[in-house]
Amino acid sequence: xxxxxxxxxxxxxxxxxxxxxxxxxxxxxxxxxxxxxxxxxxxxxxxxxxxxxxxxxxxxxxxxxxxxxxxxxxxxxxxxxxxxxxxxxxxxxxxxxxxxxxxxxxxxxxxxxxxxxxxxxxxxxxxxxxxxxxxxxxxxxxxxxxxxxxxxxxxxxxxxxxxxxxxxxx
Amino acid sequence: xxxxxxxxxxxxxxxxxxxxxxxxxxxxxxxxxxxxxxxxxxxxxxxxxxxxxxxxxxxxxxxxxxxxxxxxxxxxxxxxxxxxxxxxxxxxxxxxxxxxxxxxxxxxxxxxxxxxxxxxxxxxxxxxxxxxxxxxxxxxxxxxxxxxxxxxxxxxxxxxxxxxxxxxxx
Numbered sequence: 470x471x472x473x474x475x476x477x478x479x480x481x482x483x484x485x486x487x488x489x490x491x492x493x494x495x496x497x498x499x500x501x502x503x504x505x506x507x508x509x510x511x512x513x514x515x516x517x518x519x520x521x522x523x524x525x526x527x528x529x530x531x532x533x534x535x536x537x538x539x540x541x542x543x544x545x546x547x548x549x550x551x552x553x554x555x556x557x558x559x560x561x562x563x564x565x566x567x568x569x570x571x572x573x574x575x576x577x578x579x580x581x582x583x584x585x586x587x588x589x590x591x592x593x594x595x596x597x598x599x600x601x602x603x604x605x606x607x608x609x610x611x612x613x614x615x616x617x618x619x620x621x622x623x624x625x626x627x628x629x630x631x632x633x634x635x636x637x638x639x
Numbered sequence: 640x641x642x643x644x645x646x647x648x649x650x651x652x653x654x655x656x657x658x659x660x661x662x663x664x665x666x667x668x669x670x671x672x673x674x675x676x677x678x679x680x681x682x683x684x685x686x687x688x689x690x691x692x693x694x695x696x697x698x699x700x701x702x703x704x705x706x707x708x709x710x711x712x713x714x715x716x717x718x719x720x721x722x723x724x725x726x727x728x729x730x731x732x733x734x735x736x737x738x739x740x741x742x743x744x745x746x747x748x749x750x751x752x753x754x755x756x757x758x759x760x761x762x763x764x765x766x767x768x769x770x771x772x773x774x775x776x777x778x779x780x781x782x783x784x785x786x787x788x789x790x791x792x793x794x795x796x797x798x799x800x801x802x803x804x805x806x807x808x809x
Contacts, residue, residue, distance in 0.1 A: 480736070480739075480741040480805070481741050481744065481802075481805045481806055483741075484736075484741055484744060484745050484805075487732075487735075487745075488748065491728070549724070549728075550723070550724035550725075550727040550728055551721060551724035551725045551727070551728055551752060551756075552724070553720070553724055554719070554720035554721035554722070554723055554724030554725070555720075555721045555724070555756075557720040557721070558661070558719075558720055558721055562657075565657075566650070566654075569650075571650040571651050571653075571654055574651065574654060574767065575654050575657075577763070578658065578759070578760075578763035578764075578767075581759045581762070581763060582721060582756055582759040582760060582763075584759070585755035585756060585758060585759040586721075586725075586752055586755060586756060588755060589748070589751045589752040589754070589755040590748075590752060592751070593747070593748035593751060593752075593798075594748075596798065596802060597744065597748075597802070600802050600803075600805070600806055601806070628763075628766065632651075632766060632767070632770050633770075635650070635651045635770070636651055636770055636771070
């Protein structure tokens with residue numbers, strides 16, 4: 470017997486709130502992880518990219534706080550297990566490798582996984598906010614989504630240099 | 640004093656092997672998770688998509704085994720913490736929601752995070768295999784990468800129907 474579907478608008482709203490809590494915690498985890506990734510980078514360009522992305526990420530945290538305000542909810546995170554796992558992978562690389570261009574190649578890979586995670590997370594939350602008619606939240610999420618995509622592209626560009634260094638025998 | 644960069648070709652090879660071990664384990668985790676996601680789906684189309692992706696994923700596992708054979712290495716995984724976290728998020732949704740179209744919307748979001756993770760992982764490993772001249776492995780990884788991208792697009796298409804159901808009051 471199919472379950473009654475009354476109140477599903479309210480349920481979708483609940484799903485959006487769970488998604489925002491997840492992203493909020495994920496971004497906070499990245500604020501802690503990015504300085505370590507920057508410190509481990511051998512390439513100046515990669516270090517700069519991580520440092521700049523850190524500043525951007527702090528802005529992403531603030532945007533999620535604005536989204537919570539628009540929903541009249543306190544800004545609260547919920548442990549994002551996926552981001553925890555993604556960051557663990559980066560940490561393992563840093564422990565395993567000396568700082569050099571091979572570690573940089575690995576760090577770029579780890580950071581791109583994070584960006585892809587965030588692109589999927591913001592894309593889904595934006596769609597749900599749109600269906601629910603939260604236009605202000607849609608705009609906040611879209612601005613961050615675009616920045617995550619740009620960061621991902623910048624990392625792809627950086628990987629070309631870093632990868633060619635990684636096979637050079639010096 | 641900069642560390643000497645001798646043998647970095649060998650180090651990049653080591654990084655590629657770590658990446659293959661990570662993906663191998665990630666795909667094996669998905670082989671276990673997808674039947675649960677299919678079972679939890681309310682929409683027939685979504686259930687079918689998960690079931691078909693399960694069959695595809697089994698093929699992805701075999702391709703990684705072929706890649707290991709080309710490197711004369713035993714096919715061995717290394718716990719992929721990121722995929723573990725991604726799957727945990729899907730499990731939490733299944734525990735939290737009754738099977739309905741809101742859960743489907745959440746499951747699609749969770750599955751798209753997985754696809755994005757895999758797209759980043761295969762993209763990075765393919766680039767490293769290419770630099771190292773492992774053309775056979777490049778082709779194996781690219782075939783899977785294309786399938787992951789197609790799955791992600793199919794999920795986006797499905798989300799349109801599922802999301803409109805999720806706000807319908809029936």
